[in-house]
Amino acid sequence: MSISHMTCSSGRLPVSLVNLVLKSPIAPSLSVEPGTIEHSRKSMDFFGKIMPVARGVKIQSISYGGVPCQQHQPRKAPSNRVLLYFHGGGYCVGSPLSHRHLIARLAKQSKMRAVAPDYRKAPEHTHPAPIEDAVNVYSALLEEGVKPENIYLAGDSAGGNLVLATLIRLRDLSIALPAAACCISPWTDLSMSGETIASKGHVDLLLTPELLRQFASHYSAGVSAEQRGNSSAMSPLAADLTGLPPLLIQVGSEEILLDDSVRLAEHAKRDGVAVELQIWEKMQHVWHYTFPMLKDGRIAISEIAAFFDRNQ
Secondary structure, three states: OEEEEEOOOOOHHHHHHHHHHHOOOOOOOOOOOOOOHHHHHHHHHHHHHHOOOOOOEEEEEEEEOOEEEEEEEEOOOOOOOEEEEEOOOOOOOOOOOOOHHHHHHHHHHHOOEEEEEOOOOOOOOOOOHHHHHHHHHHHHHHHHOOOHHHEEEEEEOHHHHHHHHHHHHHHHOOOOOOOEEEEEOOOOOOOOOOOHHHHOOOOOOOOOHHHHHHHHHHHOOOOOHHHHHHOOOOOHHHOOOOOOOOEEEEEEOOOOOHHHHHHHHHHHHHOOOOEEEEEEOOOOOOHHHHOOOOHHHHHHHHHHHHHHHHOO
């Protein structure tokens, strides 16, 4: 296992400005209290709409395996090398639109086509609906003729959970696995037993234990925290990771899910997976999302692209 502690490159002022935005009323809403989910979904989509999209990337709506997706095709990038990206949002909010700018940037940096599924979300669609959608999209890419060794998976937060859940399901179905995968600030333990859930609460500006509990309750259809934590399909920390492809894990030092990433890396190493863990100093949850304002977001995206290149 390779562990890197990444020094902050953005400077104090940009970090302070981004943190100010995250604490302000203009920040995307994540609330999933009764009656607020639709507002939160629209809020995240609005934020995605106003963020700049990488030049030279053609974005279009498409369907794979019956699942609506957004496809990002960078100019001059081959179409037979594909990044399958799962957006975050606690399995309740978020969409390919809310993450459009991040996905387009990563597609361009990685020089490959990106497909972002608009997988079904809770509470309307509970576990395992997102995993089924992800497997259907991946299988459709294979049917299209894309070789598994030319497919890469990535996702942030709950999308990082979905990356791992998808890999585990594909392995268990004896479907050829992709070349490599990246988890950005992944949520790996839905029982929320990590030490930093409490110890980082005073510095995490996006997530709270209560918000995670609400996400988990919606996604799991209300099953107990103990059941969620013991479910290998919901909590990758409870799963056997043997046979998974190389993993890159990126996490900020200021987030309550820090321990989820550290424990995931240790678990992956124990199960024989080639894993790289990057802990980014002073960074908030999925800091990549604010890459137009934050140099560390741009560098982190470049690191993901370089990781994919090393695992061709």
